[in-house]
Amino acid sequence: LDKYILSLDIGTSNIRCFIYDKEAKIKGRSSCRIEILYPEPQAVEIDPDRLWKQIVGAIKESISSASIEPDSIASMGISTQRGTFMLWDKKTGKPFHNFLVWQVLLRFEGYWNMECTMMYSDWGLTRNLLFTVSMRLLWLFDKYPDLRQLAKDGKVRFGTIDTWLVWKLTNGKVYTSEYSNASSTGIYDPFILDWSGFFCSLLSIPKVIFPPIMDTYDDYGKCDEEIFGFEIPIRCVVGDQQAAMFGQCCFEPGDVKLTLGTGAFLDLNVGEKPHASVAGFYPVVGWKIGNKITHLAEGSSNTAGDAVDWMLGMNFIKQPSQSEEIANLTDSSEGVYFVPGFNGIQAPINDYLACGSLIGITQNTKPEHVVRAVLESLAFRNKQVFDSMTTETSLQIKKFVCDGGVSANKIVMQLTTDLIGREISRQDQSEMSALGAAYFAGLAVGYWESLKQLKKLGVLKETFIPNAETAEKI
DSSP states (O other): OOOEEEEEEEOSSEEEEEEEOTTSOEEEEEEEEOOOBOOSTTOOEEOHHHHHHHHHHHHHHHHHHHTOOGGGEEEEEEEEOSSOEEEEETTTOOBSSOEEOTTOOOOSTTHHHHHHHHHTSSSSSOTTGGGTTHHHHHHHHHHOHHHHHHHHTTOEEEEEHHHHHHHHHTTTSOOOEEHHHHHTSSSEETTTTEEOHHHHHHTTOOGGGSOOEEOSBSOOOBOOHHHHSSOOBEEEEEEHHHHHHHHTTOOSTTEEEEEESSSEEEEEEEESSOOOOSSOOEEEEEEEETTEEEEEEEEEESOSHHHHHHHHHTTSOSSTTHHHHHHTTOSOOTTOEEEOOBTBBOTTTOBTTOOOEEEOOOTTOOHHHHHHHHHHHHHHHHHHHHHHHHHHHOOOOOEEEEESGGGGOHHHHHHHHHHHTSOEEEESOSOHHHHHHHHHHHHHTTSSOOHHHHHTTOOEEEEEOOOHHHHHHO
């Protein structure tokens, strides 16, 4: 009986589930769009009950599309968006609120000023870690005082999507998180590999609410038989960006991965020790396998694919793939510039009050000039993050790879390559987070035997070569 790996990827906008064979080829697949709620300005939420139904449906559909027997699934890997969390009742399992998505901005009730003050007075990690989970937790406890007391009494459980999902899939038997997801919350300290007592004490957040941590690939139990009619061994849980890094086989210090999705994430493998950034880059755990931990430095931009969606909404383009075609109607933006700052601008600028802007418009400005300006802005931002990160870490860059939906845009990719002056490669598969989770899950059960074997599975689709003349013109 042939065996397969099931990989579930829960991103910011979509749920995707894939069935992989031994050659890392996709045997079956399914996808659906996550229903995002916007109950008030700056609030971004997900209904956990609706999300659960979508996840179960996606898994069932992928297995059905692969036309395989349930017992042919060797193991399951899970990749999730990070920093999105929820609190629920430890005894009943009932959520206290919807998932608060990582994109939430707390620009109200004094939390913004508190956060800005604390970002510049932390203990050497990064200037914007508190932008993630800490402030939203503090806001929840201040808004619902009874919830804080329940948490102190040990009656509340905290979980990012990975923790909650494993808990749901195992019917409450397994409550845990994993290093890459925990370190992306801003509350877990990657330098001491524990939930930060300092931040918990400082913000009066009961440390007892946080789950224990397991290795990236480990025994996370089995999907309860009542859910799918059969059990599926869960052998990997990992954050989406770290999963994409692993799927791209960025195993060595100096390897760089750029994911251009809803937002943009540039990750640099910094080896076995975390990097303490002065520019504001996140020190996150990439993955932990046995006794070996791989650390990453991560720079992010909230605006990437969002900018393409904005052009769609403004009727500059009819569909996302058309942006390249329209931009190619002109070889210059004719002095039009776009600032990709819909939700602030992250490191190394660290201005969370910044907003997007379009400047340089004249009577001669046409839609193609605006479209080109938007696409060019994404490349400019990629260069800004890359230059700052490489200068700060002083690591020799060994390879640079890219993935994500926006990486299909050749204008963005070629200009990014030209600006940084380095070759950038793109694999044939675009869903690298799902592939990375599959690799982890496969290694855990011996489906694949080594990192060396994984490197042979990737199929290179395209390599972009830098053109210095283009960079000078721009």
